[in-house]
Amino acid sequence: MSDENKEYDGIRYRPEKKTPLVFRILFYGLILWAVPFMGYYLFSGWSSYAEFDTIKKAKEARLAVQKEKLEKAAPRSANEEIRSTNLIAEGKKEFAERCVACHGADGKGGIGPDLTRKQFKYGRTAPDVTSSIVDGRPGGMPGFKNDLSGEKVQGLVQFVLSL
Template sequence: MEEDKVLSHEYDGIQEYDNDLPRWWVWMFWGWIVFGVIYVGYYHYGPGTFPRQDVALEMKQAEEAAAQVAAEQAASQPEMDDAFFLAQVKIPEVIAKGSEVFTAKCVACHGAAGEGIVGPNLTDEYWIHGGAPTDIHNVILKGVLEKGMLAWESQLTKDELVAVTSYVISIEGTNPPNAKEPQGEKVE
């Protein structure tokens, strides 16, 4: 075994040894230097990507995929224009479903027959926010909070929204008893 080498100087009675570093420590030191050079070369100057870049790329791919799915869904669903809603009015199952939704969600404000209680009369030809089928659908969908009309798009399914819109269109002109006076503008 090699004897410890003592340096020729001392400080406060403490002598300093001049021993070699352990071999495992030297190899680890050189290993980290080699690793650092490879890391910098690969990630900063080579093909490697950092996690933030990976996440950004994956997010971009996910957004593109979501946009493609949304476009495919939009293409596969019928356009909800006035003609669409007027066609739905002629389907008894849609009107029955709309009547169920209306009874469960709308009666408190609009009355059992749509005659109007707190909310406006839905059976006359006067409308506050437009009487076209798409206008009616948009009011049901988005609501009119300043008038007390809730937005139902987050609480009803798409089919329920179409059904209740079709039902409201179908009850126009039914003239129920005790109907509320007309409000809004006449729509023919």
């Protein structure tokens, strides 16, 4: 019995001497394309990281120029510095009235957490501290949204951040 007459599960075996022309064209075309691709992208030192880095540096330079323009256009006046000092004094007064019972006179904590640490549980930025004072936090920190004006809240924030 020769190989030409064999059948497996209803499929006749037909040995081919050559692969189909389409497969050979695709295979050799892929090889011809791969050689220049590897030559350019793999061996030339090209990197998408370098392009990203140049774009990032250009963006940072633009932002630095914009920041310099804004700083030159609106220098901080002495009144603003005095005002921020006054805010801290006002904040100290409010802290003594409302916060000493839980956070202690020096802000080292007691019932409430220590406010002299480098990091707070809910963040140590002005917006985070403002949110804590205005909205309160779970576990005992009451919100003072209805009790304090915006200026008093900012004074408390400045004082807490100065601890």
